[in-house]
Structure formats: C-alpha cells, structure tokens
Amino acid sequence: MRLRLAVSYDGTQLHGWARQPGQRTVQGELEQALSMVLRVPVNLTVAGRTDAGVHATGQVAHCDVSAEVWREHETRLVRRLRGVLPPDIAVPAVVRAHPDFDARFSALGRHYVYRLTDHPSGPPPLRRADTVGWPRSLDAEAMAEAAGLLLGEHDFAAFCRRREGATTIRTLLALDVVREGGLITVAASADAFCHSMVRSLVGALLVVGERRRPPQWPAALLSRTERAGDVPVAPAGGLTLVHVDYPVDEELAARALVTRARRG
Incomplete structure (x- = not known):
C-alpha cells in the first residue's frame, strides 16, 4: 500500500534531504522515526531533494507498507510521529495514495x-x-x-x-x-x-x-x-x-x- 506524506522542516541544522552517514538529514530522521513507529523498514521517495539549510512547508514524500501495517497505525500515525521526530521536522498528514502515485515522478x-x-x-x-x-x-x-x-x-x-x-x-x-x-x-x-x-x-x-x-x-x-x-x-x-x-x-x-x- 502506498502512503503519501506531507512534510515540513526547518533546515537550519539539517544537511539537506538525502540521508548521509554521520549527518542529520530529513530523510534519515524521518525514515528512522517511521521505522520505529511502524516497526518495519521504511524507504522514502521525495518530491524535491532540498540542499543543506533549505526549508520546506510543502514537501511531499511517499513510501510503501503492507495493508496490515496501515490499518494498525492509520488513525494515530501523525500523533505518534510527533512524539519521536526532532522538533525541526514535522509530518502534518499521512494518507493512502493511489498505487500510481510517485512523489518525484508524478509531480507537475x-x-x-x-x-x-x-x-x-x-x-x-x-x-x-x-x-x-x-x-x-x-x-x-x-x-x-x-x-x-x-x-x-x-x-x-x-x-x-x-x-x-x-x-x-x-x-x-x-x-x-x-x-x-x-x-x-x-x-x-x-x-x-x-x-x-x-x-x-x-x-x-x-x-x-x-x-x-x-x-x-x-x-x-x-x-x-x-x-x-x-x-x-x-x-x-x-x-x-x-x-x-x-x-x-x-x-x-x-x-x-x-x-x-x-x-x-
């Protein structure tokens, strides 16, 4: 099942979107939080890979999980993510997306x-x-x-x-x-x-x-x-x-x- 995430962040202390060894990045922090909450490995695809120091209020990402995992966490996922994410990253919404949705390649x-x-x-x-x-x-x-x-x-x-x-x-x-x-x-x-x-x-x-x-x-x-x-x-x-x-x-x-x- 494909999930669409709305993502916002203050990029001041972040080394951009893409995960990097030994650096705080949006992707690294968010994948870690999602994997912790959902208890399964999560890989994110993003609409735009922002550079170090760049912010976002309207970033979009997607990931795939099983229907069973989504049913278990659907109603409380946003609140639980708030509890484990650092204060400079937020996920205001997570919704089920169309199977053909791709955060990067579907963007107009x-x-x-x-x-x-x-x-x-x-x-x-x-x-x-x-x-x-x-x-x-x-x-x-x-x-x-x-x-x-x-x-x-x-x-x-x-x-x-x-x-x-x-x-x-x-x-x-x-x-x-x-x-x-x-x-x-x-x-x-x-x-x-x-x-x-x-x-x-x-x-x-x-x-x-x-x-x-x-x-x-x-x-x-x-x-x-x-x-x-x-x-x-x-x-x-x-x-x-x-x-x-x-x-x-x-x-x-x-x-x-x-x-x-x-x-x-």
Whole structure:
C-alpha cells in the first residue's frame, strides 16, 4: 500500500534531504522515526531533494507498507510521529495514495519562495531562520525585470550544478519578485529544478538588484552550456519549498512516463 506524506522542516541544522552517514538529514530522521513507529523498514521517495539549510512547508514524500501495517497505525500515525521526530521536522498528514502515485515522478510543478530583507535592522527576530539579511540596498524593480526574461523552457546549465547524466533543461513557469517594505520575496515555479538552480537564479537577480549588472544579464547566460562562475549562489537559509503540484489520480501513470523521459 502506498502512503503519501506531507512534510515540513526547518533546515537550519539539517544537511539537506538525502540521508548521509554521520549527518542529520530529513530523510534519515524521518525514515528512522517511521521505522520505529511502524516497526518495519521504511524507504522514502521525495518530491524535491532540498540542499543543506533549505526549508520546506510543502514537501511531499511517499513510501510503501503492507495493508496490515496501515490499518494498525492509520488513525494515530501523525500523533505518534510527533512524539519521536526532532522538533525541526514535522509530518502534518499521512494518507493512502493511489498505487500510481510517485512523489518525484508524478509531480507537475514545484514552488519555492526565497525571502530576504535589505532593511538596515536585518530580518525580524521571529523570521531569522527563513529570511536572509542582505547588507546592501536592492532595486527590486530591476530584479523583477530580469526575472521576467528568464521564463519559459531553456537550458539552465549556467545556473545549475551539473550532475552526471542529468539534464539541465527546465521550464520556468514563474519567477516573481515582490517588495513589501524591507522584505523582498522571490517566488519560483517550474516543472522541476536542477541542483542549486533556484538559489543561483536568486543570486543572479541579486547582482542585478545591486546594479552591478543590467537586467538583461541573467537571460544572456542561457546561451552557456556550463555553469557560469560569475553567478553567485544565494544563501540556503532564505529558501523554502512551499508546494508541489500533482495531477488527478487517473493521470498519474502518464505523468510519470513524461517526467522520466530525458529532455534534450
């Protein structure tokens, strides 16, 4: 039986999603907690493998257990997980999923928000974990102009840390820059993101915001086939995965086939 988990976490003290020997990771902590509660080994598949220091309020994962195990723990699993998970990880919901559901390959889109402030006082104390204090003033209008030029399907190699065998072609659905007082949010949506892509996009927008490059500069980098060394990677602490989109159950299998096909 396939289970779908809603997962949220404060990534400040975590070394990303993927399990690593000797390191605290979301996957490692969560699999350990699930195995302890369910009393069976659990292996999780996740929608998006976030980096060290990145947060999530809308992460999605799935795992498979027997029907007997699910019947025994269905009504109390969320509460029991709360009792064994560390305070920086939470599972707000666990539901039975369609057999074709795949947290990674069924996803239609991922949505991230990056928060930063250029206010002289820095981030509000209660938001210091997910808001980066930027030391210089930023031109949010120039950042928004630059962001609009990056939309669409492109090879984002200049903004990605390449992984062997992985494509860097992505469809950027939205990249919105909004200022509210001293707070600037960058909302990024795509069918999928490659390694460090969101933080690199934000880093390029910050260069524009500081008026060190014109708004056309980030889009001009799309012609490159290798990572651009002059694109900084924004600090991890400002980035949060907020939502993952999925199709209706009848379209899950077809979506997985499309996602697994390598784009060229």
